[in-house]
Amino acid sequence: MVTLSSSFLRVNPADDLIVALQDLEVGTEIKIDSSEHCRIVEAIPRKHKFVTRDVARGEQLRMYGVIVGEASRDIPAGSLLTMENLDHSSEPFHANRKQIDWAAPDVGDWQQSTFQGYHRSNGSVGTANYWIVIPTVFCENRNLLKMSEALHGVLGYQTNSGYRNLAQRLAKAWQQGATIDQLAALDPGSPGDLPERLLPNVDGIKFLTHDGGCGGTREDSQNLCGILAGYACHPNVAGVTVLSLGCQHAQVSILEDEIQKRDSNFDKPLLIFEQQKAESEWDMMTRAIRETFAGMVKANELTRQPASLDKLIVGVECGASDGFSGISANPLIGAVADRVVGLGGSVVLSEFPELCGVEQDLVNRCTSQELADRFVDIMQRYEARAVAVGSGFAKNPSPGNIKDGLITDAIKSAGAALKGGRSPVKDVLDYPGWVTKRGLNLLCTAGNDVESTTGMAGAGANLILFSTGLGTPTGNPVCPVIKVSSNTKTSESFSDMIDFDAGPIIDGSTSIPEHAAQLLNLSLEVASGKPTAAMKLGQDDFIVWKRGVSL
Structure with missing residues (x-):
């Protein structure tokens, strides 16, 4: 049982550290119960911890019922706990289990509840419906950004249009002779309304740029492919466009293997474009944009159920x-x-x-x-x-x-x-x-x-x-x-x-x-x-x- 007042909280009966729920001034009398009380001897800011008894150097202290630190000096009762008087220390542990019983909370109010989600062929359900574009290596980040510039606005996925509107108004005001002071004081306006989406059942197209795929350890590249595979298999993802350079550590074949580990019957669209096999950047990018757009149109046929x-x-x-x-x-x-x-x-x-x-x-x-x-x-x-x-x-x-x-x-x-x-x-x-x-x-x-x-x-x-x-x-x-x-x-x-x-x-x-x-x-x-x-x-x-x- 916790010990609670409007000004302090003891989370667990075994705790030495007490949480201040509001600022406590020097001289404030703290009474935990009839046998435990102290006077605050230094200001305790809200959210910080204090002790109600004298603590000796080297003594281990508890909060939440576990060891959370060791006193690095003697700490008088009513003192603030700081990095100067408390060092990190933690509860020892081992692999031997002591089984703990758990009683599930009453969930009767939600037993018949549902949510409206996107059902996938493998039985998983998405809370959203996205198309993702992923590079296997950082060399392709620029191409992802170019695809984003081409598709985001056209499809209605831009956000924070108010910032763009403000920049346009600043440029116009400067062209009309506004001073620096006048520009600095220009009314920013409102954030602006979100544009209407061209594909209402596709929540967005997301471009997952990163700094990996080559130059690091092979473990890094393997883990990158694992993460990207997780996003490809994610229930919130309808389809995937992959941009690869070709020579990097994070090969497309590794990505495909990682996808199979997560979903052996993976059947989402997986559009792969490798730049070193393309006739030109224009050739690869125009094919990627066309096929991605067509895939998103197909993904738009799915509705929430x-x-x-x-x-x-x-x-x-x-x-x-x-x-x-x-x-x-x-x-x-x-x-x-x-x-x-x-x-x-x-x-x-x-x-x-x-x-x-x-x-x-x-x-x-x-x-x-x-x-x-x-x-x-x-x-x-x-x-x-x-x-x-x-x-x-x-x-x-x-x-x-x-x-x-x-x-x-x-x-x-x-x-x-x-x-x-x-x-x-x-x-x-x-x-x-x-x-x-x-x-x-x-x-x-x-x-x-x-x-x-x-x-x-x-x-x-x-x-x-x-x-x-x-x-x-x-x-x-x-x-x-x-x-x-x-x-x-x-x-x-x-x-x-x-x-x-x-x-x-x-x-x-x-x-x-x-x-x-x-x-x-x-x-x-x-x-x-x-x-x-x-x-x-x-x-x-x-x-x-x-x-x-x-x-």
Whole structure:
């Protein structure tokens, strides 16, 4: 049971670290219960942590019921926890499981619910219907951009027309003799309406430029082909155009093999154009544009139809996290994740550096010893590779995380892991991975927001729930990303980027189960075609992870 007041929160009865829910001034009296109380001896900013007892140097401290740090000096009661007095330390773990029982939440209200999705021949269902254009090597990025210039506007997929309109008005004003001061003060106007789509049943054509395919390790090229294959097989993708140079490491044949691994009966249009075999760039590009346009016209014949909720594959992500992410947005997303599992769907929890300190809990939730062994092996190898290049999981928190109260990776991880819910682990996937099991899947990715979301979509997630405390525009080219703010201030400040506010959980005006019902209902609306904030912005972030370097 948590200990909660309007000014502070103890998440777990075993916790030494207490969260300030509002700014606490020096001299504030904190009373946990009749036997535990203290006086605040230095200002505690909202979202940060403090201790209610004297702590000796070398003592390990807990939050969320697990070890999250070690005191690097004596810490008096009522003191702020900082990087100067608390070092990273985490709970030890091993592969031996201690089975944990799980009771699925009541999902009766959604048992008969459906979403309107795009049904594929292999039985998967898309929450969107995209055509993608992918290069096997960075040398083809320019050609992708040329195709984008040719097709986006004509097909009605341009966004942020207000920026273009503003630039046109600035140019006209300057031609008419406006001064620099007058140009700087010109009314920006409105964002502008979205253009009408020529193909209403095709949600867009996405161009997945990247910096890989040659010059790196063969492992990098293999993983790139795996990710691109995941996007080709993705339930939200109707067809694929591939542009290849020809001589690169990431050969088309590798891409085709990776596609077969994911879907042996792959029957989507796969249009392949290799520049070194073409008569000229003009020849290749005109053929690519003609055939892509024809393929999209065919894809437009598919319409949304009812689908059961067991067709949902929900990725869970946190980015630009703050001191409230682990007590509002992440457990809220975790509650939705458990409901999705209870309804027969799948959930993908990634960001392995942000599972540091909660490994044993996940081991205990694995449904077989084989899965537990695989998870421990992947975690240990990843940490070793990071240490080999002068880093380690302890280096994961960003300056923004630290400034807002996440001062050790274990604090960040213990809160981040909550977004995966509490259901049993049904599969453990190494990168790039592909989801085949219903229930909770662990997917090894970096903690980097875009590398992680890119990996989850590449593993088949057809919806992503993304928590943020500080605010981020992150989206994905083919998978709708629902942004959930940990606090109302961020929801208001980033109103054009946030879809759902978890702030009422902090102020006590709603409970996590009540709010989870609302978020699940919003998820079904998005799965049925409601655009998210990131989609409206045209935020198509795509970064392929290079193993062992990025956290």
